[in-house]
Amino acid sequence: MKMSFRWFGEGNDTVTLSQIRQIPGVTDIVWSLHDIPAGEEWPLDRILALRDQAAxxxxxxxxxESVNIHEDIKLGLPSRDAYIENYIKTMEKLAQAGVKVICYNFMPVFDWLRxxxxxxSGDGSTALFYEKSRxxxxxxxxLVRQINANSTLTMPGWEPERLSHLASLFEAYRGVTEEHLWDHLKYFLDKVIPAAETLGIRMAIHPDDPPWPIFGLPRIITGQDNLRRFLALHDSPANxxxxxxxxxxANPANDIVGMIHEFADRIPFAHIRNVKVFDNGDFIETSHRTQDGTVDIAGIVRAYHDIGFxxxxxxxxxxxxWDEQCRPGYGLYDRALGIMYLWGLWDAAGYRAPSAAKEGHAS
Incomplete structure (x- = not known):
């Protein structure tokens, strides 16, 4: 397992690269050029500059995380081919910089919702929360106005330029069904996966968050059956x-340990975090510790260890x-604690007590 840490760039993150470097075992940042609108080609000079800065x-x-997908691709509009061409050109530049994995999602309009x-949280901390009835x-x-008003930093998936045409986006998705979205996703994959194979890049779709429809918008990457269907859309290690x-x-019916074992060779990237799900469907994000939430983090890390991830x-x-002022959900302290918890589980999964002979004890 290679440990990484999401970083939003200078001026858009309260965490510094020097701080990230001090977290034990972290080898990579997970990054993006967040100011570039979805559908535009990324400049090579900026990619290389960020690579050198991290190095x-x-x-x-x-x-x-992420090269965002233009809504016209998700909608299946005739203009999608031009945006897919730009996407592949960006992939080519990322490959030049040594990028191995591109995380993306296919959620209409919103990347995530809280x-x-x-x-x-009851202990003096605060966290991202989802209230189902609301x-x-x-x-x-x-809700969009409230989200943007409460954050001085751009939120992934809620960037103002992406949301300035919210009304027209909702209108565009009127009548778009899950089956339509599946068809449009396959069209995208059939174009980009051959390019990814050539470039040595693995594309890694992110599940819908939360994993159910919202505001009447379809969502399709929601559980084990749908992930199985997704992988079959274009059967390639690059997909x-x-x-x-x-x-x-967020859906307790999802068997994440089972997914790890079933999809072992198709998981180039893992997000490991915990949530506490309440009986009424609400959920709150917790520490990574298994006992603090609903998700079996210990079992998940053990499963990754078992498959040789x-x-x-x-x-x-x-x-x-600890009164940290940071991007919501993306501070330094709790994520660094989470890394050390994950490493502890990983090390424990592979621990073997030294034999008496190795310790120099006489029999």
Whole structure:
């Protein structure tokens, strides 16, 4: 397992590369060029500059999260071919910089959804929170305004330029079904996976977060059956999964340990985090510790160890602890604690007590 840490870049992150470098076992940052709108080609000079910046701190840039997919591709519009061409050109430049994995998602309009970015957790910390009844009754436009008003840093999936045409996007998706979305995803994969194979890049789709439809928008990457169907759309080692235990774990019916074993050779990237799911469907993000949430983090790490996982992992979201002022879900302290918990589980899974002979004891 190769440990990584998501970083949003200078001026857009409260965490520094020098701080990330001090977390034991972290070899890579997970990054993106967040200011470039979906569908535009990424400049090679900026990719290489970021690579050199990370390298100066002893860190690699092997995983990009995300190269966002333009909505016209998800909608299956005639303009999608031009956006896919730009996507492949970006892939080619990323390969020149040594990138190995591209994480992306196929969620219409919203990359993720929460109703509270700083919900009290009972111990003095706050965390990202999803209130089911509020989602069922809230105006999505009002929720967008609240999300952007409560954060001084750009939120992934909620960038203002992506949301400035929210009303027209909702109108465009009117009548788009899950089957339509499956067809449009296959079209995208059939174009980009051959390019990924040639470039030595593994594409890794992120599950929908949360893993069910919201605001009448279809969602299809939600559980084991759908992941199985997804992988069959284009059967290639370059067509893989970002297995996110938190996104999938919001539905307690999802057997994440089973997914790890079934899809072992198609998981180049793992997000390992915990959530606590309540009986009414609400959930809150917790520490990574197994006992603090609903997700069997210990079992998940053991499963990764059992399959000999040598892909990239990151701790994903964390709580806001010790009065840290940070991007919601992406502070330094709790994610660093999460990494050390994950390493402890990993080391314990492979631990074998030294024999008496090796310790020099006489029989």
């Amino acid at each position: 100066a701190h002893g860190l690699g840039i092997n995983v990009v 109703t509270d970015l700083h919900h009290p 989602i069922e009754n809230v105006d999505p436009f009002e 893989g999964i970002t297995l996110c235990s938190g996104s999938l774990g 040598d892909g990239y992992a990151r701790p994903d979201h964390g709580r806001h602890i």
